[in-house]
Amino acid sequence: MTPSNQPDITSLPFAPRDRRAQRLFARAVLFACLVDCSTEAQMRVYLDNVKLGLKTLLPIGALTLLFMIVLLLGTHRLYWLKENYASLVERSNGGLLKLVQANRLAAKIGYASHALLDFQADHPQAIAAQEAFHKSPALAQSLLKEAADAWPEHATKMKDFATRIRAIADEAARPAAMALNLPGVDSGTSLKPIELDQMAKAARLLAALDEKIQKLDADMSAFNDQQLAALRQEAEDLRNGADVAIWLMIGSALVAMAAGVASSVWLTRTSIVQPILAIATQMTHVAKEDFSIRITGLRRADELGDMARALQSLKESGLAHRTAEASAAQERERVETEHRASQTRVLQNERDAVAQSIGRGLKALSQRDLTHRMKDPLPDAYRRLQEDFNAAMTQLEAAIRHVAGGADLIGTASMEITSAADDLSRRTEQQAASIEETVAAISEITSTVGKTASGAQHASAVVSTTKNDAEKSGEVVKRAVEAINRIDKSSQNIAQIIGVIDEIAFQTNLLALNAGVEAARAGVAGRGFAVVASEVRALAQRSAEAAKEIKGLISSSTQEVSEGVTLVVEAGKALDRIVGAVAQIDDIVSEIAFGASEQATSLQQINTAVSQMDQDVQKNAAMVEETTAATHNLKRETEALISSIASFRLGGMGPQGARPKAPLKVVNANAPVFAAQNGTADGDWVEF
Numbered sequence: 001m002t003p004s005n006q007p008d009i010t011s012l013p014f015a016p017r018d019r020r021a022q023r024l025f026a027r028a029v030l031f032a033c034l035v036d037c038s039t040e041a042q043m044r045v046y047l048d049n050v051k052l053g054l055k056t057l058l059p060i061g062a063l064t065l066l067f068m069i070v071l072l073l074g075t076h077r078l079y080w081l082k083e084n085y086a087s088l089v090e091r092s093n094g095g096l097l098k099l100v101q102a103n104r105l106a107a108k109i110g111y112a113s114h115a116l117l118d119f120q121a122d123h124p125q126a127i128a129a130q131e132a133f134h135k136s137p138a139l140a141q142s143l144l145k146e147a148a149d150a151w152p153e154h155a156t157k158m159k160d161f162a163t164r165i166r167a168i169a170d171e172a173a174r175p176a177a178m179a180l181n182l183p184g185v186d187s188g189t190s191l192k193p194i195e196l197d198q199m200a201k202a203a204r205l206l207a208a209l210d211e212k213i214q215k216l217d218a219d220m221s222a223f224n225d226q227q228l229a230a231l232r233q234e235a236e237d238l239r240n241g242a243d244v245a246i247w248l249m250i251g252s253a254l255v256a257m258a259a260g261v262a263s264s265v266w267l268t269r270t271s272i273v274q275p276i277l278a279i280a281t282q283m284t285h286v287a288k289e290d291f292s293i294r295i296t297g298l299r300r301a302d303e304l305g306d307m308a309r310a311l312q313s314l315k316e317s318g319l320a321h322r323t324a325e326a327s328a329a330q331e332r333e334r335v336e337t338e339h340r341a342s343q344t345r346v347l348q349n350e351r352d353a354v355a356q357s358i359g360r361g362l363k364a365l366s367q368r369d370l371t372h373r374m375k376d377p378l379p380d381a382y383r384r385l386q387e388d389f390n391a392a393m394t395q396l397e398a399a400i401r402h403v404a405g406g407a408d409l410i411g412t413a414s415m416e417i418t419s420a421a422d423d424l425s426r427r428t429e430q431q432a433a434s435i436e437e438t439v440a441a442i443s444e445i446t447s448t449v450g451k452t453a454s455g456a457q458h459a460s461a462v463v464s465t466t467k468n469d470a471e472k473s474g475e476v477v478k479r480a481v482e483a484i485n486r487i488d489k490s491s492q493n494i495a496q497i498i499g500v501i502d503e504i505a506f507q508t509n510l511l512a513l514n515a516g517v518e519a520a521r522a523g524v525a526g527r528g529f530a531v532v533a534s535e536v537r538a539l540a541q542r543s544a545e546a547a548k549e550i551k552g553l554i555s556s557s558t559q560e561v562s563e564g565v566t567l568v569v570e571a572g573k574a575l576d577r578i579v580g581a582v583a584q585i586d587d588i589v590s591e592i593a594f595g596a597s598e599q600a601t602s603l604q605q606i607n608t609a610v611s612q613m614d615q616d617v618q619k620n621a622a623m624v625e626e627t628t629a630a631t632h633n634l635k636r637e638t639e640a641l642i643s644s645i646a647s648f649r650l651g652g653m654g655p656q657g658a659r660p661k662a663p664l665k666v667v668n669a670n671a672p673v674f675a676a677q678n679g680t681a682d683g684d685w686v687e688f
Contacts, residue, residue: 098147099158099227103220105140106165109133110213113172113206133176137169157223164216168209175205275300279307286311291319350379361389370397404646411638418635421628428621435614442610446603452596464586492558498551505544508536 112133141162148158178201278296285293295312298305325332357376364372370393374386 098143098150099161099220099224102140102143102147102161102165103217103224105136105143106168106216106220107213108136109165109169109172110206110210112136113176113209133172137165140165151227154223161216161220164212168212168216171212172206172209175209178205279311282308283311286315286318289318289322291315291322350382354378354382354385357386358389361393365393370400404642407638407642411635411642415635418628418631421624421631425621425624425628428617428624432614432617432621435610435617438610442603442607446600446607494554498547498554502544502547502551505540505547508540509544511536 144158144162144165148155151158282293282295285291293315295308295315298308298312300308353376357374357378361372361374373390373393378386
């Protein structure tokens with residue numbers, strides 16, 4: 001196929017866009033077209049001239065090529081998904097996030113203006129609001145500029161949002177400046193009428209500003225929702241594209257596998273299996289001296305062609321041999337007879353040499369010489385026997401060497417076990433004597449602890465009586481404290497009521513002020529209402545002053561009552577501490593009595609347990625004696641085994657002898673189990 005006849009693969013929907021990938025894909029398509037367009041006869045002629053080694057690699061090469069095509073398709077699709085996903089993330093982070101942050105900064109301008117009106121200028125929240133008021137417009141402008149860079153198609157929209165935020169900031173500057181010159185709503189009753197009027201004016205300006213901020217927030221939120229919907233649609237398209245890529249790769253892989261398997265089966269059957277079967281059939285006929293068969297494949301250039309030509313030569317030689325066979329039959333018979341006789345002599349000599357070599361090996365084995373090996377040169381037919389014999393001797397030598405080492409270890413261990421058993425027997429006797437002395441000491445301690453328990457119970461009864469008396473006194477003081485607390489709470493309630501009256505007067509003053517403002521707006525018609533409002537404000541001021549005086553008197557009375565309550569409470573706490581201390585003493589004495597009783601019971605159990613230990617130690621002594629006798633028998637048997645193994649001759653050494661090993665750590669038999677008999681009582685208990 002000429003290059004002009006090659007298909008335009010770039011028009012395929014799944015074709016790669018990279019030039020190098022396109023070249024590889026074009027070659028694969030060209031190869032597929034060649035295979036598809038060629039006739040089977042032409043392909044067979046071509047394959048007949050290919051060597052078998054290359055034929056076996058052709059299916060692997062075809063599969064590799066198909067999988068490379070699948071890999072290129074999948075890689076291209078994944079690269080496309082990666083680029084689109086990166087673009088989606090960049091727009092999401094660069095546009096939406098900046099827009100939301102700018103929206104929050106616009107709302108923060110309004111919040112800061114209200115905070116400046118609510119708090120004093122030196123208040124921490126007012127300071128933070130002033131800082132946010134000055135920084136938010138510039139930050140919002142910067143964020144919207146970054147959003148415009150991320151969304152060039154929406155740059156006009158971002159510019160409009162920035163202009164509106166700048167207008168909001170300019171409009172908020174007037175009420176913010178007014179708020180900075182006012183004391184703040186948190187000043188309460190200390191506000192002056194003119195300050196209240198300024199606050200009302202600033203509040204009206206902020207109300208209009210809030211409407212613009214809400215309108216801007218609604219517009220920006222609507223635009224944000226539109227962009228989110230578009231991003232969700234793009235994300236859905238990416239997911240669909242990923243699904244298409246996955247199924248495309250799966251389908252391509254399945255098609256590649258099917259095509260590779262089919263081509264491998266066809267290639268193997270037509271180019272290798274069938275020709276080999278044909279040559280095998282022809283060789284069978286030639287072997288049966290059927291020279292009438294026609295030899296095929298003589299024109300092949302591969303190994304099967306070589307076999308066919310060799311078979312043809314063999315066929316021709318067979319025909320020539322058949323022609324000359326009749327004349328040479330007698331000569332052949334004579335030569336064969338002489339040859340058989342010569343072979344018989346050679347075989348007999350070989351058998352004799354093998355028998356002598358094996359005999360020497362068995363003799364060395366009977367003499368316990370494991371270093372002997374069959375080193376005489378033997379015929380090829382008996383070389384396997386020689387190798388097996390030498391390997392068996394090597395394995396036997398290794399096994400005997402291992403057994404010798406194990407016997408040495410067993411001998412050393414048996415000596416150490418014997419020594420340890422002797423030490424254990426002596427220590428068991430010492431333990432039996434010490435346990436008898438321990439039983440006598442525990443009996444005396446049990447009697448002493450019983451007397452201590454009786455005394456502790458008597459002390460517990462006395463402390464319980466004292467505790468009951470102290471608790472009764474505490475109840476009386478608690479009732480007195482509760483009565484004074486009720487008086488204190490009543491005084492606090494009166495003070496709260498006066499505070500409510502003060503707040504009512506303040507609210508009345510504010511209402512009268514608002515009424516005066518509204519009357520002033522009404523003009524002449526509201527003058528009478530303004531006079532009434534001023535009178536109401538005067539009454540509210542006098543009510544507030546009277547409430548303050550009453551509140552001062554109540555506060556003085558409450559302070560005196562609080563001091564009395566404090567003194568009574570302290571007396572009650574002191575009595576409670578006394579009751580608590582007596583209760584703790586009662587608990588401690590009770591615990592001492594209970595502990596003494598438990599100690600008496602535990603010591604009785606210990607006495608019984610030690611008696612049982614004494615019996616067990618006596619039994620252990622008998623078992624130790626039996627163990628000692630068994631270890632001595634083991635030592636004698638081990639020495640006999642070592643002596644038997646030492647008679648073998650191993651490579652690299654003479655007869656085996658006992659090899660000393662590092663002894664095990666044995667506890668010193670003379671180390672005392674308990675402290676010396678003349679030691680202190682505390683030392684005896686620590687050792688016990």
